[in-house]
Amino acid sequence: MVTITVAAHPLFDARAFLTSFPRPLGEMATPPAILGLLRADAAAPMQSDDGVREAVRRLLRHGGFKPAGRSKPASEYLLRAAADGSLGSINVAVDICNIVSLHSGLPISVVDLAKAQAPFRIAVAPPGSSYVFNASGQTIDLAGLLCLEDAAGPCGNAVKDAQRTKTDAATTRTLTIIWGSNELGDRPRAAESWYRQLLAELGALTENVALATSASHRHHR
DSSP states (O other), X not given: OOEEXXXXXXXXXXXXXXXXXXXXXXXXXXXXXXXXXXXXXXOOSOOOOHHHHHHHHHHHHTTTXXXXXXXXXXXXXXXXXXXXXXXXXXXXXXXXXXXXXXXXXXXXXXXXXXXXOSOEEEEEOOTTOEEEOXXXXXXXXXXXXXXXXXXXXXXXXXXXXOGGGOOOTTOOEEEEXXXXXXXXXXXXXXXXXXHXXXXXXXXXXXXXXXXXXXXXXXOOO
């Protein structure tokens, strides 16, 4: 079982699980019925609202990060993209991530497990931290932002995931992190449950991740 050490945080409700797909993502098509859920007005078991958006922003602001403008939570980008019709299919792993994030209002990270190395940790990134988040080499300043780290450093967060651990056509196993807030009651757990149900409908197997809380707020390696 994969274990993630989670630094103590007063607001973070971490949800995490692994997925094993029956075939590489490049050989799987997202069924039309599931693709339909990429629409903002699709019938879904959850709906986002302003209260969810504010709770997510408070979660990200806690470490000193400013979740606005180009650094807004990924879930807010999805809402805008779905509203203007620009939210399209990428691959089945990312599509389902985007669907659940869109409708739950919670940011979600998906990491290719073959590209990441244990140990895994979630903590607020220190000043000076950054990574490349897309194929054209753009970087995001991570200072003060709650981030997933592997042995090589930060690789995911609620704003933009790192390019180096993103899924591709060869991906068969992923690690999912739902960036939930304990101000939102049962919503993070419900989002995880729906997410895993959608994956099961595609023949993918999900398994639990062990989350071990560390007492320290400080970032250390």
